[in-house]
Amino acid sequence: MLRVQGVEKTFDRFVAVNEANLExxxxxxxxxxxxxxxxxxxxxxxxxxxxKPDKGKIVFKGEDITGLPxxxxxxxxxxxxxxxxNVFPRxxxxxxxxxxxxxxxxxxxxxxxxxxxxxxxxxxDILDSMGLSRAADRISGSLSHGxxxxxxxxxxxxxxxxxxxxDEPTAGMSPEETFATIGLxxxxxxxxxxTILFCEHDMELVFSIAxxxxxxxxxxxxxxxxxxxxxxxxxxxxxxxGGAE
Amino acid sequence: MEIAANITLSxxxxxxxxxxxxxxxxxxxxxxxxxxxxxxxxxNVAHGSLYMLGAFLCYSISLFFGGGSTGFWMxxxxxxxxxxxxxxxxxxxxxxxxxxxEHLMLLLFTFSFMLLxxxxxxxxxxxxxxxxxxxxxxxxxxxxxxxxxxxxxLFLLVLGPLVALGLWFLTxxxxxxxxxxAAAVDREMVAAVGINVSWVFAAVFVIGCFLAGLGGALVxxxxxxxxxxxxxxxxxTFLIVIIGGLGNxxxxxxxxxxxxxxxxxxxxIWPQFAxxxxxxxxxxxxxxxxxxxxKATW
Amino acid sequence: xxxxxxxxxxVVIGLGIVVLLLVAPLFLSRFYIYFLALILVTGLxxxxxxxxxxxxxxxxxxxxxxxxxGAYSVALMITKTxxxxxxxxxxxxxxxxxxxxxxxxxxxxLSKLYFGMLQLSLGSLVWALVFRWYSFTGGDDGIHGIPLPxxxxxxxxxxxxxxxxxxxxxxxxxxxxxxxxxxxxQAIRDNPERSESIGVNVKLHQLVGQCIxxxxxxxxxxxxxxxxxxxxxxxxFWTLSLxxxxxxxxxxxxxxxxxxxxxxxxxxxxxxxxxxxxxxxMVLAIILMLxxxxxxxxxxxxxxxKIKAHGSGVLREER
Numbered sequence: 001m002l003r004v005q006g007v008e009k010t011f012d013r014f015v016a017v018n019e020a021n022l023e024x025x026x027x028x029x030x031x032x033x034x035x036x037x038x039x040x041x042x043x044x045x046x047x048x049x050x051x052k053p054d055k056g057k058i059v060f061k062g063e064d065i066t067g068l069p070x071x072x073x074x075x076x077x078x079x080x081x082x083x084x085x086n087v088f089p090r091x092x093x094x095x096x097x098x099x100x101x102x103x104x105x106x107x108x109x110x111x112x113x114x115x116x117x118x119x120x121x122x123x124x125d126i127l128d129s130m131g132l133s134r135a136a137d138r139i140s141g142s143l144s145h146g147x148x149x150x151x152x153x154x155x156x157x158x159x160x161x162x163x164x165x166x167d168e169p170t171a172g173m174s175p176e177e178t179f180a181t182i183g184l185x186x187x188x189x190x191x192x193x194x195t196i197l198f199c200e201h202d203m204e205l206v207f208s209i210a211x212x213x214x215x216x217x218x219x220x221x222x223x224x225x226x227x228x229x230x231x232x233x234x235x236x237x238x239x240x241x242g243g244a245e
Numbered sequence: 246m247e248i249a250a251n252i253t254l255s256x257x258x259x260x261x262x263x264x265x266x267x268x269x270x271x272x273x274x275x276x277x278x279x280x281x282x283x284x285x286x287x288x289n290v291a292h293g294s295l296y297m298l299g300a301f302l303c304y305s306i307s308l309f310f311g312g313g314s315t316g317f318w319m320x321x322x323x324x325x326x327x328x329x330x331x332x333x334x335x336x337x338x339x340x341x342x343x344x345x346x347e348h349l350m351l352l353l354f355t356f357s358f359m360l361l362x363x364x365x366x367x368x369x370x371x372x373x374x375x376x377x378x379x380x381x382x383x384x385x386x387x388x389x390x391x392x393x394x395x396x397x398x399l400f401l402l403v404l405g406p407l408v409a410l411g412l413w414f415l416t417x418x419x420x421x422x423x424x425x426x427a428a429a430v431d432r433e434m435v436a437a438v439g440i441n442v443s444w445v446f447a448a449v450f451v452i453g454c455f456l457a458g459l460g461g462a463l464v465x466x467x468x469x470x471x472x473x474x475x476x477x478x479x480x481x482t483f484l485i486v487i488i489g490g491l492g493n494x495x496x497x498x499x500x501x502x503x504x505x506x507x508x509x510x511x512x513x514i515w516p517q518f519a520x521x522x523x524x525x526x527x528x529x530x531x532x533x534x535x536x537x538x539x540k541a542t543w
Numbered sequence: 544x545x546x547x548x549x550x551x552x553x554v555v556i557g558l559g560i561v562v563l564l565l566v567a568p569l570f571l572s573r574f575y576i577y578f579l580a581l582i583l584v585t586g587l588x589x590x591x592x593x594x595x596x597x598x599x600x601x602x603x604x605x606x607x608x609x610x611x612x613g614a615y616s617v618a619l620m621i622t623k624t625x626x627x628x629x630x631x632x633x634x635x636x637x638x639x640x641x642x643x644x645x646x647x648x649x650x651x652x653l654s655k656l657y658f659g660m661l662q663l664s665l666g667s668l669v670w671a672l673v674f675r676w677y678s679f680t681g682g683d684d685g686i687h688g689i690p691l692p693x694x695x696x697x698x699x700x701x702x703x704x705x706x707x708x709x710x711x712x713x714x715x716x717x718x719x720x721x722x723x724x725x726x727x728x729q730a731i732r733d734n735p736e737r738s739e740s741i742g743v744n745v746k747l748h749q750l751v752g753q754c755i756x757x758x759x760x761x762x763x764x765x766x767x768x769x770x771x772x773x774x775x776x777x778x779x780f781w782t783l784s785l786x787x788x789x790x791x792x793x794x795x796x797x798x799x800x801x802x803x804x805x806x807x808x809x810x811x812x813x814x815x816x817x818x819x820x821x822x823x824x825m826v827l828a829i830i831l832m833l834x835x836x837x838x839x840x841x842x843x844x845x846x847x848x849k850i851k852a853h854g855s856g857v858l859r860e861e862r
Contacts, residue, residue: 048740074742082740088733090797091726099730100741107723108743109751112715115726159741288656290785339832348656349602350835353792356785357831364825480667480781487660518675524668528649531661535653 100158264509277456283492293479299461328458600732611779613764643757795844
């Protein structure tokens, strides 16, 4: 479904991503792991169009999306949930998610009908499944950090994506929130058939929910394989797992 | 409309020199604005009012010292200092509490100062215009290719580069300049190494305002000193700072040159619409270099 | 937040104001009717500015240029052509909207301060042209004694015309700010980067916003001509742009009616304080400073927040 081939990105002579390859099949949960600064976030932002790759090719559902602006990539069915909380602070929680849903329904140039009539059901469903219904009318800027992270994912779901990219979804969450989020990810894949690409520092979480894992080190994708194979791979242990423990 | 076909070489040279003297004033005022904008990030709309204040103060101080040459030279030194003093009070009293507000708020805050100064000037000097003559040594003119060129403008042409050099020295060679430049890029960092950023900011603000006052004092003998003389000037200096690159002294010089020369050359090409030319130049620059010609400090 | 339903109290107050405005000519003198009309026109202008400023988060530094162009368009069409005046009334806002689109095409590539500055220079360019083009625009004198259709030539009828048009425009703008477009526009204000990643073409929305704001500013310009009967270049000078920015701030730029309130305060201040002292701007300046210091959300914004019991600190601190 998504194929990243030999992608490279350099910032001011600093090579953030170098020869990254990645393959995501429909319905899979794919994790990207690697130490800090391995280029995981940059890789995600290259896929979603926030950065333009210097080299390489990104193909989604057979279509070349390399270098398209973020809004176009989003409309093709890829949604990103940011690592750093990146919500609309003055809007309510409901409005945050509704904005994404409105955008998905291509209603953003509807000038004279009331916004409160559109995408209500979709929004409420998402808020329900994320456990945010109670907070629906709160100004999102006033939520706790953990709640904002949940909202972050909810906004990404508002676009009803086929591929959901989560950049460290549980960073800054309480253990309960983390637990709930894992449950959610499982539900999303099993019930809705969503394809998920994520990166995460919590190895336990990664190995428990990922179908496949890609390891990045210093901007290079070392290997992509099943959790079993990763666990037993010498190269990975040297480069990453060994160093982390 | 008379699109001049009779542009002679001497007229061209004369307009060029006129443009350069205008550039000097514009540069002095806008370099001050650029400092304040670049380091403190305050879009100071009241900068033009300080310029106007400088001009009026120059007039009054000159009278106080009996007019003539002595009066003028005293005024040229004291008027910008008075402006600097006023700005110090304002900075310490009000602005230093507002640095972390949004640009828009700061802009409106300085706009209210512009309104305040406008009425203060009206209160003190009335609505009439004033005029001041240059000291004898700078009166009269000499000829450039057969066209008269005022001596005072020559004085401006000498002073402009001096101010530029002084500013360059201040920002690049002195400790306070280095701190200010560092603070413009990352103020938390500078504060973290134990430097009192607040006073550095105050110093920069005062220097910037001093330059506005100096510009006003310098312009005083060349034109009528009136209310509203700040209106077009502040706008021009803002655009100069933007096309030059925010906070960049050489950018301010370059911007002032573009502005001053397009204006004076425009007079030769199409007198009626001469004021349009600088704006066209600004638009063209911004279309191709949205962040200004030279590197902005932030 | 403006989108939340008002309680019955504010509905009563609103209706009361509307009724008062409707019957005002019965008991107010000519001067006050003129004064009310001026508030309405200025308020409409400020509200149109606030669509892009408060709801779109764009640094609209030179909004009055669309107002001035609207006013000049109708003035020129009445004085230079034989078209009926009402055709001019229709065309002028479209001219303003077109100018807004052209300027927007050049400006929206930039953001925040740079956007504002480029707009300021483009707007000044238009101002300078109008200021100097004596043979066409009357230069710095402007155009005076513009003949108006007899139906709106008396002060009372022009007042009602202004009131009705302003009312319709406010209703339309309210609809826009609460439409899906308005919702997305607020999202862009809050976080342009995030808006891009939920599939919103930010620049295109900003351009549409410019067009809408320019259109309504043009209508305000038309109304100014019907009230004043003259036009002059100060209508598009940058100080007016800053003044209406202040009105938005004063009233509350995250509320829908705040700019209207701000306009009422400013125009009244000018008129009332102006009666006692010629130094009214000083009074205004001091009020503004106090306001920026203590009520960064504006007057209406402040009270709305008071009303909302769970008003969050984030609203004030977020920048």
